[in-house]
Amino acid sequence: MITIRNFADSDYMALCELDAPMFSGMGGPVLFRHIQELFGDLFFVAEFEGKLIGYILGGVHLEDTTKGKLIRIGVCPGFQRKECGTKLTAALFERMKGLGIETVHLTVAEANVPALSFYKKIGFVQKEERENYFYPDISRLVLEKKL
Numbered sequence: 001m002i003t004i005r006n007f008a009d010s011d012y013m014a015l016c017e018l019d020a021p022m023f024s025g026m027g028g029p030v031l032f033r034h035i036q037e038l039f040g041d042l043f044f045v046a047e048f049e050g051k052l053i054g055y056i057l058g059g060v061h062l063e064d065t066t067k068g069k070l071i072r073i074g075v076c077p078g079f080q081r082k083e084c085g086t087k088l089t090a091a092l093f094e095r096m097k098g099l100g101i102e103t104v105h106l107t108v109a110e111a112n113v114p115a116l117s118f119y120k121k122i123g124f125v126q127k128e129e130r131e132n133y134f135y136p137d138i139s140r141l142v143l144e145k146k147l
């Protein structure tokens with residue numbers, strides 16, 4: 001059975017190992033520490049039989065605390081399409097609602113068809129496409145969901 005809980009400091013090393021093959025070169029170890037410090041209540045991990053199999057990072061916009069962001073979600077390939085991502089997002093969105101967040105947005109590469117399909121399945125809609133969002137010459141789609 002997959003269980004979802006808040007990230008704990010003791011998860012850090014296992015989470016870095018889990019993340020490395022999924023998001024190579026995208027700053028996971030540094031990102032995790034920053035999210036832990038800034039938005040620890042919006043940082044969840046998924047476990048199966050005591051082993052980390054996924055995580056989700058959320059945040060709140062400082063200029064408008066009714067807006068949240070799904071920063072990153074990562075699920076081990078063997079647990080994708082097995083409700084892990086759905087459980088992680090449900091936990092994040094429930095916590096966000098409790099904080100008064102009304103809208104959540106995220107960005108995703110247009111070529112990431114599996115992620116786009118998942119986000120649309122859980123209620124996100126595309127709002128715009130932004131050129132040069134993270135890197136030169138690479139656009140991102142901005143998706144949004146009302147909670």
